[in-house]
Amino acid sequence: MDQTSHMRSSVIIPGGTILIADGNRTVARVIAKILEKEHHKVHQVEDGPAALDALLNQPLTLALIDADLPKMNAIEVTHLYRFGSVGRAHLPILGLIGETSGEMLSACIDAGLDGCISKPIEPTELLDAVNTSLGIVAEPAAAVETPVGFDDVTEWPAIDPRILRDLEKLGGEGFIEDVISQFVADASRLFPDLSASASACDAGLFHDHIHALRSCAGNVGATGLYKMCLAWRAIGARELASNGSECISKLQAEFARATSALDSYEWRQQQAS
Structure with a gap:
């Protein structure tokens, strides 16, 4: 996972929920099971407007948003949420991306995301990223995909x-x-x-x-x-x-x-x- 070098302080909400915003049900199901096994509560949505609504109205601890979320992608959702949540405690938001290019990572950080997790999801990397965002463990190294012919x-x-x-x-x-x-x-x-x-x-x-x-x-x-x-x-x-x-x-x-x-x-x- 890649994150900004200056991590903003996060407030862990007691009984809070991790948002999973991904239109791919296979991916969302796997992520939910990984998190639930670690005793996290999850709230799942499948498109951008639903993700924005959850960000604004649910007692969330963390949000995981697919970069290619239907209707509004992770960058658009996060930008709107950050604009509309001025004055609130900072909520960590991580993008789920298939491409860990420098350009994509920069665009995510510029929009207000705290970092990105590469797909396909690997349980250990996901949990490390979640814990890192909540200030629990050290930041893991980013995973980079190599194209094949x-x-x-x-x-x-x-x-x-x-x-x-x-x-x-x-x-x-x-x-x-x-x-x-x-x-x-x-x-x-x-x-x-x-x-x-x-x-x-x-x-x-x-x-x-x-x-x-x-x-x-x-x-x-x-x-x-x-x-x-x-x-x-x-x-x-x-x-x-x-x-x-x-x-x-x-x-x-x-x-x-x-x-x-x-x-x-x-x-x-x-x-x-």
């Missing part, structure tokens, strides 16, 4: 069993089944939008949708799909015009490979229990 994706396994085992430790078999089901539902809803944006050569919308798919994949351990989304996250309109249909086909094939591997993992776990 599109052709490199075939070298990656469909799933990472370590992430799935961590999820199971976090919430048990029922939780991991729910997370996998949510991932399949979220990803299935994203593919029509991905196809439409690719057909329209709308690179901006394509980037938004592939970012959402990447977040889903990363938090459920779908390694191949995550790496494929990472490789294609900066595709331009010209490339979409020439390779968009191929991109969608490969993403769909990798999604099918991931769901098959996840089904097999669930079956093996059920047989072992």
Whole structure:
């Protein structure tokens, strides 16, 4: 996590709640479970206006806001909240971002965020970031993603069993089944939008949708799909015009490979229990 060098004092509200503002239900569900296991209360919203309303009206301890939140993103929400909360005790706000570039971090800090957490969410890093923001532990180092080439994706396994085992430790078999089901539902809803944006050569919308798919994949351990989304996250309109249909086909094939591997993992776990 990256934070400003001059941390402002934070007031921990007794019985306060951590806001999770993320339109990606798979990601939000994982974050909520991590925090709840550490005895934090959570309040979840899925778009910018709802996040701003919660910031202004809920007794919050901390807010986690997705950089690409629908309707209003983290920068817009935080800017409006800081403007409307002059005179109040400082509330720590952390952005959830898929890109830890210096430009993005600077924009977040300038808008009034206290720092950023990179996606996909890793439990230890999330909890360290939360504790750091509340003045409990030392600030951890930032995590930086390294892009891979599109052709490199075939070298990656469909799933990472370590992430799935961590999820199971976090919430048990029922939780991991729910997370996998949510991932399949979220990803299935994203593919029509991905196809439409690719057909329209709308690179901006394509980037938004592939970012959402990447977040889903990363938090459920779908390694191949995550790496494929990472490789294609900066595709331009010209490339979409020439390779968009191929991109969608490969993403769909990798999604099918991931769901098959996840089904097999669930079956093996059920047989072992």
